[in-house]
Amino acid sequence: MILKETVELELLTKESIARGLIVLANIDSDLGRIVETLGNPPMWEREAGFPTLLRIILEQQVSLAAARAVFNRLCALVVPLTPENFLTLDDTQLKTIGFSRQKTLYCRGLAEAITSGQLDLTQLEKMDETTIRTELKQLKGIGDWTVDIYLLVALQHPDVFPKGDLGLAIATQKLKGLTTRPTPVQLEAIAENWRPWRAVAARLLWHYYLSNANGKSVTVYQ
Template sequence: MSLKETFPQTPEIKSLTQESFTHALMVLANLDSDFAQILETLGPPPIWARETGFPTLLRIILEQQVSLAAARAVFTRLCAVVEPLTPENFLTLDDVQLRVIGFSRQKMLYCRELANAIRNGQLDLIKLETMDETTIRTELKRIKGIGDWTVDIYLLMALQRPDVFPKGDLGVIIALQKLKGLTTRPTPTQIEAIAQHWRPWRAVATRILWHYYLSALTGNSKLKKL
């Protein structure tokens, strides 16, 4: 049986597995010579998976418009104070406690909105896992502070959906500009047009772009040939 027969390129694959991920890398390398060169030079990217649920969604909110290192430091301090990290336990923290942990006033508001929505039954993250992407996006964006980027990252990393593409992600934007030799950063419309070529594996393409971006930041000498 061929790979195409084993993994038809349709949206039927609801979440990535190691096997479908490996297949997707092969497909993308055949579709895009730049991807092929990245994979040959740097090897395959990590799957970058996270657990589903409140802690992960809260962490993604913390990662909005700040460095991953800064968000990780705040999240680590939070987990040291709140154990287990549930909506109910999070809501016991007052402004002073959250400020000491590293929350901005805006992030306090957003994370409390999320915690309250889950506690009050407005949002059921377990039921969300079985829904289609359009419904998931609609349900999550009802919560103040959750926009398309946050939903994209949750779909991509926690729910492991195969064709999610975070066109507003800075790492993706910078990687695409460098990889495709663009003189200016591509617009969301340009990015979306480029990414159409990678369907139905755009979430895997995102991981390749992140892999390239992170390696470029480290000044990896292997990248000179790219």
């Protein structure tokens, strides 16, 4: 793995999120209205590392509640949840706790990349976003959405926006009064106005999405 030189990056904290919210409210009255009516969004943070990245893979194209149930069963079975311990599980064990064949393949690939030294998540978190994205996307089953969520909730990068996230698309459509749900390309274009605080805007939109869940059991990246 070839890594670029470490870059200085202001990672998100409660204080920097507060600054970002002020900027966003000034440039987009719709986002400002969310803050006025719902208050500041949660931090939504997870610890960086193998368990979190594996959990995000589980969350691909399924409900977060369903993925969390599988992840909790895994954590009860594998203590501690390390790449080495994960690789001791066979297909039958993983299927029993809810892993699909595809997710088994992806998560094994991640664990093997770490144990072989191909991927060093601790070193990677010190790198710039482009390097992180390039290195993670070399692994089968990890695409832009997975990297975006990892950058946003685990590494706390301030200007990441998961354009492929369904919750963000639904929230943006409702907030902006759009007749159709924006495509990822359209959502990315809308989010351009929110630079360099797009990760804060994403939190605001998730906050808004949850408030409009109409009593449904909906969660985001806790």
